[in-house]
Amino acid sequence: MRDRLPEIRAAGAELTIIGSGSAEFARALRAELGLGDDVRLLVDPELRSYRAAELRRGRSELLSPRLGANALRALRSGFRQGAVEGDPFQLGGVLVIRPGGALTLRHVSREAGDPAPLDDVIAALAPSAPELPEASAPSPRVRRVAAALSRVLDPTVVLSFDRSGFARHALGFAPDDLATELGGRRCLVTGANSGIGFETALALADRGAEVVLLCRNQERGRAARDAIRERTANRRVSLEVLDVSNLAAVRAVGARLAQSPLDVLVHNAGVLPDAREETAEGLELTFATHVAGPHLLTQRLRPALLRSPDARVVWVSSGGMYTRRLSLADPQWRTRRYDGVLAYAETKRMQVALAQRWARELRGTPVCVVSMHPGWADTPAVASSLPHFRRVAEAILRTPAQGADTVVWLAAAPREKLEPGRFYFDRAPRSEHWLPRTRESAGERAALWRTLEKLTGGERKPRKRGTP
């Protein structure tokens, strides 16, 4: 690539070389290759950028029969292998990225000494070079094997909710589902300053959507907003400070946000307190945050959702809800000895039932209401609320982005792929119940609805089915 530097410069581009060794080795490389100051050298001993670029790593790739020919070609071009530092199993690659983030060349080395075709690199710098799709579908055979493995492994729960489960399920994903631009779509995400909420907002903004972050803490919300703007170059990312457990605040902010059509509402904000806490309005905090506040917010935003030709409401629940049955006997833990984990699971069960009830309420409208669970993701909320679980499971937890994947899919995938009222995991509808004892009736869901309408001061009279 050194020999083609004049052409790279002539195209107005800059060359950056990233290696996994130390700064000392980088300096030695610069001297050996006679690189000028116009070539950047960066060091990445933790291989973060290699992973982000999805480059290959593995032992078998270093034993390719083509390796000898590659080494000979490198020697002929003047390269002499010296001492090695860095991860010996990590392979290289080349990306060409244009301003705005469009990818026009992606070369992933398949073995050691497998350079990018330099003519292709130069061609990718031309203004007319097409943007590449970001992902490709695995072969039908791979998908069939992955599906068969999932049938065996998913019932173990651990090997479904963990990162291996995501990797396996992802082999069945349709890559085109998220190869979509969301320009003109307006999205609201609660609890968007970290974890799954942040990754959801980031992915939506990355696809061009207008995104409103609804966060409790102004400082953390601003930091998230600025980070998303910086990473996506999307300026239509804004912050509304809102604690969804505060019903008065939900009414006020909801009324303001309902002024414009709304396409996506993601109920993601969550809490898991150790001890029972009440909001200033006398509601138990978990119930207020997961159920009462989101229900009221949906009511307030209903007119804005109905003005969208294709609106989605996504309730981010939890796999923990599988253990609990919907019960309205003591939803706010007024008479029981408080257990934060159980309170969390019970309210997550309520969210799933409520999504079903909302889907029924909005049947025949452009609004599709669904719920989902993200699997076990390594989020700040898990670290602070479930430190023991995180310590034990850290090595197998999903990334927050993997946890957010299905939320983003539900917000952005073609409408015909979604079934209103269904419960999703890894882009597929799943059963809401594993145990017969957790099944509730439509009457119990209706009772939950009535309880919430009464609690949140629902102004609306019941409507006939099928009318907005």
Place this chain on the structure above:
Amino acid sequence: MKASTRLASITLDSEEGAPLSLAALWREQPAVIAWVRHFG
């Protein structure tokens, strides 16, 4: 998520120890980014 978005969150050091956000690489002009197996 686009590769550029994933990369944009990463800051790496130059050989002189100066931090650089990868997002800066393609902010003003096209960027050719080459990852090598190692330095050496």
